[in-house]
Amino acid sequence: MAVGKGAPALRLDNVVKTYGAIRAIDGVSLLASAGEFIALLGPNGAGKTTLFQLLSGLFVPDSGRIEIMGHDMRRNPVPALAELGVVFQQPTLDLELTVTGNLLFHAGLHGIPRSIAKPRIEKELTRLGLAGRAHDKAAQLSGGNRRRLELARALLHEPRLLLMDEATVGLDPASRGDLLKLILSLRAERAVAVLLATHLCDEVPNADRVVVLNHGKVLADTTPAELVDRAGAATIEQAFLAMTGPQ
Numbered sequence: 001m002a003v004g005k006g007a008p009a010l011r012l013d014n015v016v017k018t019y020g021a022i023r024a025i026d027g028v029s030l031l032a033s034a035g036e037f038i039a040l041l042g043p044n045g046a047g048k049t050t051l052f053q054l055l056s057g058l059f060v061p062d063s064g065r066i067e068i069m070g071h072d073m074r075r076n077p078v079p080a081l082a083e084l085g086v087v088f089q090q091p092t093l094d095l096e097l098t099v100t101g102n103l104l105f106h107a108g109l110h111g112i113p114r115s116i117a118k119p120r121i122e123k124e125l126t127r128l129g130l131a132g133r134a135h136d137k138a139a140q141l142s143g144g145n146r147r148r149l150e151l152a153r154a155l156l157h158e159p160r161l162l163l164m165d166e167a168t169v170g171l172d173p174a175s176r177g178d179l180l181k182l183i184l185s186l187r188a189e190r191a192v193a194v195l196l197a198t199h200l201c202d203e204v205p206n207a208d209r210v211v212v213l214n215h216g217k218v219l220a221d222t223t224p225a226e227l228v229d230r231a232g233a234a235t236i237e238q239a240f241l242a243m244t245g246p247q
């Protein structure tokens with residue numbers, strides 16, 4: 001099995017995670033290639049957050065196997081996690097630190113020397129349109145710009161897999177659109193695989209694939225257009241509701 005370059009960005013084989021009687025993740029298998037943008041669509045309680053907690057090593061599956069860039073999460077968590085960037089559902093910036101301060105702190109956690117971190121930070125902030133805000137406190141940023149900063153932070157150690165957990169929640173439509181554009185450019189420019197968990201169907205059409213999760217199981221893993229066709233629906237929302245029932 002390939003490890004590192006050439007390996008799938010993410011591979012899940014029959015992953016199970018239970019909380020007592022609840023099967024939060026119930027035999028999920030999934031493959032993400034380099035540069036693929038996958039929307040993980042599921043209603044509340046479907047298991048999206050639990051899946052991300054397993055992928056980011058916060059919890060260990062009861063059974064099954066997770067590999068990031070070919071590194072087994074159980075046997076080789078350090079190289080696996082080095083390939084992973086995460087934008088969490090809840091904002092996790094230090095609002096008292098400056099924009100650059102937040103990024104330098106993260107670089108330190110990843111063992112990136114300041115001499116490498118500083119030009120990388122400058123480049124990333126320019127790309128994300130935040131260069132003029134480098135010395136502002138994170139508290140002074142709008143919701144949309146805070147999300148951009150979290151994206152910059154998630155990318156600083158140059159991961160090959162980016163997880164975004166409901167990352168657009170609370171943003172106005174323009175900021176949501178901006179963030180989605182940034183995701184698309186990442187796919188094109190850096191071949192970063194992106195797994196975006198969402199319950200918002202209008203975020204799905206831009207994805208290469210959509211994975212529908214409900215009660216911990218994958219109900220569909222296909223292109224957005226196929227999802228609509230197969231359900232004989234007119235929109236992704238209709239297809240989603242037909243599969244998962246009214247929310």
Ligand code: ATP
Pocket residue numbers: 019022023024042043044045046047048049050051199
């Ligand atoms: P949301 O969109 O509401 O965040 P989700 O798709 O992220 O939902 P999860 O939060 O992963 O779903 O929850 C999946 C299932 O596991 C739910 O039935 C939930 O109640 C249960 N669950 C999640 N975390 C725990 C926990 N720590 N202890 C017990 N049950 C849990």
